[in-house]
Amino acid sequence: MGRLFEIDLKDYNETDDVYRRPSARAIIIQGDKIALVYSKKEKYYKFPGGGIHGDEDKKEALMREVREEVGMIVIPESIREFGSVLRRQKNDRLENSIFEQENYYYFCDVNETLVDQELDDYENEAEFVLKVVDIDTVIAANDIYKSDVYFNEIMIKRELRVLRLIKEKKYV
Template identity: 50%
Template sequence: MRRLFIMDQKDYDNNWKRYKRPSVRGIIIKNNKVAMVYSRKFDYYKFPGGGIENNEDHITTLKRELSEETGLSVSGTSVTEYGSVLRIQKSRFEENVIFEQENFYYLCDVLSDTYQQTLDEYEADEGFVLEYVSPEYAISVNRTHDHFDYDEYLIERESKVLESLVKDGLL
């Protein structure tokens, strides 16, 4: 998969232990709008998706995560690679640990527009809701609103991927 960009904060010591957390993210485009998960609590947009668990393959993770966060069912035959983003920084949760996350983005279609989310505790606490929005609107919210010290690098990553989709003529 092609690498879209690297976000390396260089705020760590290379001798620290590395914690790797690969993830997959779904890009669902409909009528020039993109399906995004909106956090009511922290006022930002992100692509639906999450971490790979128990050696799952990417497509299995993508289907599970999109079902949980959005309630949408991904058509497995529609999934195509878009690109990846590597994020490296000191851990926000552990001392002397490097957090390394490769985010794999996939274009995909869904089987229907009806949905029922199955959010975990932190997702429910953030008030995750599915919204189809223009890339310009999501980028504007992500870059100009107050996110109450939430993970600014995650928010900027999603904005940069949206810009890439626009540049590539997909939105």
């Protein structure tokens, strides 16, 4: 899979340990709209997806995360690569550690039927819901997003850049 871009804050020591957390993220286009996770509490949009567990296959992780976060069932044979984004910054949870996350983005289609979300505690706290929305609305919301949690701001800046690439390439 080709690299779309990198975000490296270089706010860490090169001698710090590296904590790697790869993730798989879904780009779900529905007509002229895009299906995303919306945080009602934080007022941002993100692509459904999350961490790849152990030696879990990227596509399996993608399907699991989409089902858990937004209750959509990915059609396995519809999964197509878009590209990856590497994110590196000082870890906000582990002292003397670099947070490194390769985010693998995939286009995919989903079944019409929704299932119940299975949210983690932090996802419940952020009040994650599914929203199928116009890409310009998403870009505008994420463009003004600010948070007390700098780690979240970097995540949303990453999502914003991917959204702009999708719009630029006229996928939506």
